[in-house]
Amino acid sequence: MTGVATHCPYCALQCATTLHPVAKPGAVEVRPRQFPTNRGGLCRKGWTAPDVLTVPDRLTVPLVRNAAGELEETSWDAALDFVADRIKALQASHGRDAIAVFGGGGLTNEKAYALGKFARVALKTANVDYNGRFCMSSAAAATNRAFGIDRGLPFPLADLGGAGAVLLVGSNIAETMPPAVAHLQAAREAGGLLVVDPRRSATAGLTEENAGIHLQATPGTDLALVLALTHVVLQEGLADTAFLSERVDDPDVLIRSTASWWPERAERVTGVPAATIRQAARVLAAAAPVHGGAGAYILTGRGAEQHSKGTDTVTACINLALALGLPGRMGSGYGCITGQGNGQGGREHGQKADQLPGYRSIEDPAARSYVAQVWGVDPDELPRSGKSAVELIDSLGTAAGPKALFVHGSNLLVSAPNLASVRERLAALELLVVADVVPSETALLADVVFPVTQWAEEDGTMTSLEGRVLRRRAAVSAPGEVRSDLAVFAGIAERLGIDGFSTDPREVFEELRRASAGGKADYSGISWARLDAGEALFWPVPHEGHPGTPRLFADGFPTADGRAHVVPVDHRPVADDLSGDAPIYLVTGRLLQHYQSGAQTRRVPELAEAEPEVFAEIHPRVAAQLGIGDGRPVRLRTARGSMVLPARVTADVRPDTVFVPFHYGGAEAVNELTNDALDPVSRMPEFKACAVEVTAAVLGATGVPA
Numbered sequence: 001m002t003g004v005a006t007h008c009p010y011c012a013l014q015c016a017t018t019l020h021p022v023a024k025p026g027a028v029e030v031r032p033r034q035f036p037t038n039r040g041g042l043c044r045k046g047w048t049a050p051d052v053l054t055v056p057d058r059l060t061v062p063l064v065r066n067a068a069g070e071l072e073e074t075s076w077d078a079a080l081d082f083v084a085d086r087i088k089a090l091q092a093s094h095g096r097d098a099i100a101v102f103g104g105g106g107l108t109n110e111k112a113y114a115l116g117k118f119a120r121v122a123l124k125t126a127n128v129d130y131n132g133r134f135c136m137s138s139a140a141a142a143t144n145r146a147f148g149i150d151r152g153l154p155f156p157l158a159d160l161g162g163a164g165a166v167l168l169v170g171s172n173i174a175e176t177m178p179p180a181v182a183h184l185q186a187a188r189e190a191g192g193l194l195v196v197d198p199r200r201s202a203t204a205g206l207t208e209e210n211a212g213i214h215l216q217a218t219p220g221t222d223l224a225l226v227l228a229l230t231h232v233v234l235q236e237g238l239a240d241t242a243f244l245s246e247r248v249d250d251p252d253v254l255i256r257s258t259a260s261w262w263p264e265r266a267e268r269v270t271g272v273p274a275a276t277i278r279q280a281a282r283v284l285a286a287a288a289p290v291h292g293g294a295g296a297y298i299l300t301g302r303g304a305e306q307h308s309k310g311t312d313t314v315t316a317c318i319n320l321a322l323a324l325g326l327p328g329r330m331g332s333g334y335g336c337i338t339g340q341g342n343g344q345g346g347r348e349h350g351q352k353a354d355q356l357p358g359y360r361s362i363e364d365p366a367a368r369s370y371v372a373q374v375w376g377v378d379p380d381e382l383p384r385s386g387k388s389a390v391e392l393i394d395s396l397g398t399a400a401g402p403k404a405l406f407v408h409g410s411n412l413l414v415s416a417p418n419l420a421s422v423r424e425r426l427a428a429l430e431l432l433v434v435a436d437v438v439p440s441e442t443a444l445l446a447d448v449v450f451p452v453t454q455w456a457e458e459d460g461t462m463t464s465l466e467g468r469v470l471r472r473r474a475a476v477s478a479p480g481e482v483r484s485d486l487a488v489f490a491g492i493a494e495r496l497g498i499d500g501f502s503t504d505p506r507e508v509f510e511e512l513r514r515a516s517a518g519g520k521a522d523y524s525g526i527s528w529a530r531l532d533a534g535e536a537l538f539w540p541v542p543h544e545g546h547p548g549t550p551r552l553f554a555d556g557f558p559t560a561d562g563r564a565h566v567v568p569v570d571h572r573p574v575a576d577d578l579s580g581d582a583p584i585y586l587v588t589g590r591l592l593q594h595y596q597s598g599a600q601t602r603r604v605p606e607l608a609e610a611e612p613e614v615f616a617e618i619h620p621r622v623a624a625q626l627g628i629g630d631g632r633p634v635r636l637r638t639a640r641g642s643m644v645l646p647a648r649v650t651a652d653v654r655p656d657t658v659f660v661p662f663h664y665g666g667a668e669a670v671n672e673l674t675n676d677a678l679d680p681v682s683r684m685p686e687f688k689a690c691a692v693e694v695t696a697a698v699l700g701a702t703g704v705p706a
């Protein structure tokens with residue numbers, strides 16, 4: 001039996017698999033497949049992904065909330081009619097922007113493209129954004145301003161294989177995408193694995209094998225640390241001066257912006273010893289091409305990016321890479337580790353508030369004109385930029401804000417920051433429509449729920465963390481009345497009197513190709529036929545005969561002057577910083593067993609049994625001071641809310657830090673506590689650091705917190 005070749009439904013590594021139908025209806029068995037990113041490996045999430053296809057509470061029929069306030073089964077036609085009628089009434093009373101759309105970085109390229117078009121052409125609203133704003137926006141903003149383009153990894157992941165040093169800033173790939181660790185092998189053996197993380201994460205633990213370095217910085221201080229690394233590189237004559245003069249716009253900015261960050265000053269801010277900072281800078285520099293090294297990479301993840309200064313922290317990392325002459329060099333570079341399965345493709349095709357397909361700006365007159373022609377509409381009819389995710393959520397149900405919201409591929413009630421505020425805004429809506437696979441926390445609040453297809457039930461394309469476009473293939477039929485999200489867009493559009501929305505993903509991709517032609521993320525040369533023939537196509541692919549672009553900067557940077565741009569940045573404290581009442585930092589992150597909001601993985605028995613509940617990692621010294629034993633309840637309180645959860649006492653966290661995984665919902669959702677302060681450039685909320693009060697929780701007679 002050959003099986004159906006596809007890819008894992010979860011993270012952006014998009015491990016290759018084959019699916020084999022089994023006797024149970026709708027079920028498959030998964031086997032790993034050789035592929036450059038996963039090299040035949042799968043993590044525990046990938047191995048158990050088929051379980052999600054047959055979960056007992058799978059949504060299989062549309063639901064509409066009845067007069068008694070309960071979700072009740074209905075037909076697709078009835079649900080679509082109801083939603084379309086409500087849209088007409090709300091837009092008649094409040095205008096086009098009364099309807100908002102929220103997408104997801106797990107949607108296929110075809111769905112992401114159709115969602116953006118649905119918002120702009122069918123609903124004619126500016127209010128569209130997506131959960132990639134919580135994932136990739138800071139790295140995207142930083143790379144756009146430095147290099148003129150944003151592709152997470154501007155090189156194939158396999159290029160890392162020969163590197164002598166890899167600096168990972170805020171990325172825990174040993175848990176989030178374990179097969180990717182194989183690409184670090186050479187750096188690990190050379191003692192060149194450098195990890196910046198306030199926790200001794202699984203990835204940071206790898207530095208202990210071969211004299212790698214764990215830079216265990218205070219939360220919220222990565223920027224200061226990287227400025228100091230760059231300071232050492234420049235002051236010790238380790239920079240690639242020829243690269244700086246030939247390929248960078250203003251090297252002096254680099255010198256001026258890091259001059260005051262000598263390691264001893266950085267030590268006071270970050271807690272990382274000055275000697276360790278110097279040693280790390282020297283190890284990284286020794287691997288750089290200018291010193292005849294095997295190659296060096298700097299990679300960032302959400303730990304560096306999900307801050308109110310995330311764009312500047314990534315910029316500092318890019319500046320360090322430029323100082324060492326890494327970007328655009330074979331075997332070296334800067335990249336961002338994308339998180340969500342289609343986090344890359346999801347931000348190229350128009351789900352984002354300020355973008356049109358092909359990674360075009362919605363404010364660019366030429367882009368508006370081109371895309372409007374593809375869509376068959378007047379360019380002046382296209383909405384302008386809308387609000388970013390948090391700002392959009394904050395406006396829901398307000399006097400001037402949207403009165404209705406569509407949610408596709410996102411579980412806002414677990415994954416957005418400051419959940420009390422999110423819950424209040426969703427409750428203020430007159431219509432909440434959710435398309436999902438399972439009754440997620442957000443779906444359970446909806447007025448209308450559409451049951452939609454998931455990975456093994458649908459055809460389409462995804463774009464991996466390295467910008468490679470991949471085919472997702474259906475292996476089983478969807479259960480019950482399940483249809484694609486494309487059917488929601490087409491069904492509503494038709495009822496609004498708008499045509500041009502196909503439910504065939506191949507047709508949608510053909511239109512996406514035309515709409516992206518000439519844009520930065522040009523897919524016009526990519527066809528399903530080329531992908532099905534096994535071609536490795538990294539965008540841009542501007543025509544059918546083009547081989548794709550595995551290495552984006554091989555021939556220069558796509559800026560106006562062809563040079564990389566140095567942007568001066570400086571450290572600043574976290575928005576909600578420590579105080580006498582809240583003297584510890586709360587940081588959040590992921591576990592090996594779960595994916596994002598956990599809506600899928602919490603329903604997989606093997607994964608749920610392995611990590612069944614939320615917990616708080618607390619340093620032994622703090623636990624002793626507060627009288628908190630391992631496994632005992634602890635209360636965390638921030639300016640936004642409080643929660644009680646079991647303690648895991650471990651020296652893996654700093655004494656000034658508490659770590660909580662964010663995969664859990666309801667009373668276990670740590671985003672009740674996180675801060676929605678925004679990065680001024682990317683509009684990324686500060687998930688990763690805020691001040692928290694930690695106390696031993698007192699349980700009442702029933703075992704419930706008193």
Ligand code: SF4
Binds near residue numbers: 008044
């Ligand atoms: Fe691979 Fe990521 Fe799926 Fe794990 S979750 S199998 S690392 S794609």
